Amino acid sequence: MRRPVSRSLVAVILTGLLLTMVFGSLVAHAKDxxxxxxxxxxxxxxxxxxxxxxxxxxxxxxxxxxxxxxxxxxxxxxxxxxxxxxxxxxxxxxxxxxxxxxxxxxxxxxxxxxxxxxxxxxxxxxxxxxxxxxxxxxxxxxxxxxxxxLALFYNKDLFRAAGLDPDSPPTTWDELVEYGKKLTKADGSIFGFEMYSQVDETGEGLTWNLQPYLWQAGADFLTDSYSRPGFNNEEGEKALQFVVDLFQKEKVAGLARKDSFGMGRAAMVVNGPWMIGIWQDSVSFEFGTAPIPYPEWGKPATNMxxxxxxxxxxxxxxxxxxxxxxxxxxxxxxxxxxxxxxxxxxxxxxxxxxxxxxxxxxxxxxxxxxxxxxxxxxHARPPIPEYADCSLAFAKEMEKAYYGRVSVKEALINAEQALLAILEKGR
Amino acid sequence: MQAKSYWSKSGYRKDDIRAAFICLAPVILIFAAFYMLPMIYSAVLSLAEWGMGSMTGFVGFSNYLAMFKDPYFWNSLQVTLVYTLGVTVLSLPLGLLVALGLNVKIPLSNLWRSLYFTPSVTATVAAGIVWTRLFDPYDGLVNHLLRVVGIRGPAWLSSPEWALVAVILVGAWKRLGFNAMIYLAGLQGVPGELYEAALVDGANAWQRFAHITCPLLLPTTWLLLIMCVIDSFQVFDLVHVMTSGGPMSSTEVMGLYLYRQAFGLFHMGYASAIAWVIFLLVFIATLVQWKVSGSGGAGAYGEAR
The missing domain is CATH 3.40.190.10 (Periplasmic binding protein-like II)
Structure with missing residues (x-):
């Protein structure tokens, strides 16, 4: 005779608990x-x-x-x-x-x-x-x-070793190349500058590192309310030529695939403020920050x-x-x-x-x-749904120019065609 | 009804059958939830357009048609084929060679076996990171060793010409131990009397290898070939870690291209279509290989037995 009693007791307790929970939440919301x-x-x-x-x-x-x-x-x-x-x-x-x-x-x-x-x-x-x-x-x-x-990070220890003033980083494109040459070691152990040159998942790493130079030179990524590419012009050519020369002509940057700056193997790099904390804890050299160098005839610009x-x-x-x-x-x-x-x-x-x-x-x-x-x-990157596709297509064409496989002009024309097709499809 | 008659004929008791299905239920459910449903969903997705976090409409076969016009898709197919070929051609003969070596009675044979097998059970991502360091053009071990013998090594992973070679070498390195172990098992299944008989007949070592070992290992080889092709066709993590498909798309295998379309650009429909093309290619390769092995390989083994 005991079992049914205990069962109904459990049922009563459970029902009671349930009601308390339901009413509890109702009361909580009743306060308006x-x-x-x-x-x-x-x-x-x-x-x-x-x-x-x-x-x-x-x-x-x-x-x-x-x-x-x-x-x-x-x-x-x-x-x-x-x-x-x-x-x-x-x-x-x-x-x-x-x-x-x-x-x-x-x-x-x-x-x-x-x-x-x-x-x-x-x-x-x-x-x-x-x-x-x-x-x-x-x-x-x-x-x-x-x-x-994005701003310029530079390794003050490497500056000192190359006889450069650790408190006056380069401010112009010409200075970036000039300093880069002094900092670059012929045996490949140290490059003056590290420029992001990989097309990873989205290509955005390469694209957003290149865009500041376009803007500095007076070109644009997309123009006319983001309706068409704005880089296949004289200004865009100057910007891309400058970056390609860093790899191909001046040889102050290497086509490497890693954090060379953090490893002390590149003396300068462009990166974001979050790297201050990361490098602060992980590198053994002293580093400083400066605005991204821009040409005397251009204007300061960065990406964000x-x-x-x-x-x-x-x-x-x-x-x-x-x-x-x-x-x-x-x-x-x-x-x-x-x-x-x-x-x-x-x-x-x-x-x-x-x-x-x-x-x-x-x-x-x-x-x-x-x-x-x-x-x-x-500058703002175009806030349009087709941006990711544009960025990847752009990066793929620019990479070919970085590797010297196509001319600067060809790369810009090919990228323009690719982006026009994407924008056309999106419309 | 048919099922019932089958089960009753099989002589199982009804209770046993019920118990069996209850025990199998979790596996069947998991298989349905995590294998069948995603597959069906991806088949549906491959016919659809994706936008704003959900399907936005059906587009027929246009995702598949787009592939034909996409040069990067053809590039990824080519890269995948080269990778698969490279890994297979390297890892099968080398695996056999290692197995032959390990089959000889040598001291510490268990240690050697473990060492050769280690790469196969090493986490791919960890191995990829270590190999990336080893392939460093300036201070990597690979180029250092090449320098010792007077060769100026290439830039490996940063070189559009050499990156795929490097990835294939690592892929084969990871595959080698597994192949060797399976070959070793195959070698130990070869009846010793055959070698003794051949010795009596005056066959030399090469003849014994060519006329006894090789034919008897044919089924093993077919098995390894199929597994190697299927695995290599789906390679993703190794390439993702070592090169991200670069430079200049030279290592962009299909798995990586699919991933980039799906999770870089959110083209879920297009990515699903690529996934189905990969599935079909692997499926066809498997069918062909089973067909061939069914008539040639297994037959030869059965005859010898």
């Missing part, structure tokens, strides 16, 4: 709280910072709960697209600028212009090149949150990466709350704190010039200042 899910793939300092900022915002706005949710990098874009297509996107998310071409065209992002105007939010404080990834067809659909760019932050179309209450959070987070005051916590480069001129931020950088990592100041010369 607006929950804003914020999807990101950040880890480390960035993840800590986003939790802190969310908590601070929730403190200030008791009726709103910003909830950062981690999604692995590789899954974020497919998940955003899938949930948006199903009509159930998160309130907010971040994305790499490389994804923005697709997201801006998805019709899922919330236009923020009305809110920006209403609150008098100073959107022009963001660098214009970064806003290329935020706007589509005249609407502001995202805001810049982080950025980075970064992330954007945006709200999805959901419902009126969540949309308004989400935009309010985005504008709060990207305010100058908070961006100064954000950049100090995460080590990201400023996306706004007012942050880059603030004495609080500059003082912090000078005290912690002065080599970062070059990147901070170069950001205003950064």
């Amino acid at each position: 709280e607006i929950v804003l899910e914020f999807w990101h793939y950040w880890d480390g300092n960035n993840a800590r910072a986003v939790e802190e900022f969310a908590a601070a915002y929730n403190e200030l706005n008791p009726d709103v709960k910003v909830k950062p949710i981690f999604v692995p990098t590789g899954e974020l874009l497919p998940k955003l697209e899938a949930t948006a297509a199903a009509g159930k996107p998160p309130a907010m998310a971040i994305a790499d600028i490389a994804w923005m071409g697709r997201l801006l065209r998805s019709d899922a992002l919330l236009p923020m212009d009305a809110y920006i105007e209403e609150k008098g939010f100073d959107i022009d404080d963001f660098y214009p090149s970064l806003l290329e990834y935020s706007r589509y067809q005249g609407q502001t659909l995202a805001l810049p949150i982080t950025t980075n760019n 990466g970064g992330e954007q932050i945006f709200a999805f179309r959901t419902d009126a209450a969540r949309e308004a709350a989400a935009v309010d959070f985005l504008m709060w987070l990207t305010s100058t005051e908070n961006m100064i704190k954000w950049d100090q916590k995460t080590g990201a480069l400023p996306v706004k001129a007012s942050v880059a010039s603030s004495s609080e931020y500059r003082g912090f950088i000078e005290d912690t990592e002065p080599r970062l200042l070059v990147f901070v100041d170069q950001q205003r010369h950064a």
